[in-house]
Amino acid sequence: MTSFLGNYQGLVDFDQKSLAIAAASIAFNPIFWNTVARQEYHNKVLTKLAGGNSRHACYGLAVTIFSLGIFRDFLYERALRSQPSHPLLESALANYVAYGLLACGNILVITSMWALGVTGTYLGDYFGILMDKMVTGFPFNVCSAPMYYGSTMSFLGTAILFGKPAGILLTVEVLVVYLIALRFEDPFTGAIYARRANAQKKAGKKEL
Numbered sequence: 001m002t003s004f005l006g007n008y009q010g011l012v013d014f015d016q017k018s019l020a021i022a023a024a025s026i027a028f029n030p031i032f033w034n035t036v037a038r039q040e041y042h043n044k045v046l047t048k049l050a051g052g053n054s055r056h057a058c059y060g061l062a063v064t065i066f067s068l069g070i071f072r073d074f075l076y077e078r079a080l081r082s083q084p085s086h087p088l089l090e091s092a093l094a095n096y097v098a099y100g101l102l103a104c105g106n107i108l109v110i111t112s113m114w115a116l117g118v119t120g121t122y123l124g125d126y127f128g129i130l131m132d133k134m135v136t137g138f139p140f141n142v143c144s145a146p147m148y149y150g151s152t153m154s155f156l157g158t159a160i161l162f163g164k165p166a167g168i169l170l171t172v173e174v175l176v177v178y179l180i181a182l183r184f185e186d187p188f189t190g191a192i193y194a195r196r197a198n199a200q201k202k203a204g205k206k207e208l
Helices: 002-007 017-043 045-049 054-081 092-121 146-162 165-207
Strands: none
Touching (some): 017 045, 017 165, 054 092, 054 146, 092 146
16 A cells, blocks of 8 residues: 555656545545434434425535535545645646536536525435426536536546646545445435325325
8 A cells, every 4th residue: 555655656646635625525525424314214203304395404414515505616626725736737728627527517517506406406305305306408408417417527626727636636536436426316316206196196096
């Protein structure tokens, strides 16, 4: 392990505590919101704390998740400032690539939030706040998880803009934790909407 880290010591300073803190924050956020959202779905913990108002509870979780994201980004940039730079990431071409990634990433994130709204973005379906139908327009016609992929592009763009190989390493972690999160979120969310569809079908049969 020591020899492995030694090979990359010139690119990434693994002795910096800020790197480990940023990595921990990146892993923590999706674990937090998935754990809390599932507790809400099964036990209505947040709704009870919000006096039985599920929408207010969802808004509270939205503020929490958004704040944790801002804090994670702060830790990420702080970690990058303590890391060594690489000449290949400091060229004019690298800067153009970085700005392109940041622009495209932010477009994906912002437009997906606009399309989904607050409750659609921040796990409203776990609170029983379901959308009328699946969003299929932009940016969901570009990729299935535009917020996650857009966020990953922004992390990579920031890493290149700072010229830090450590940022690229952390971006890989971002992508991995998001892909893992999707493996848990997509089937669970699909099951929620499938239950509603079955309930509507049964209600329709009773009316007949």
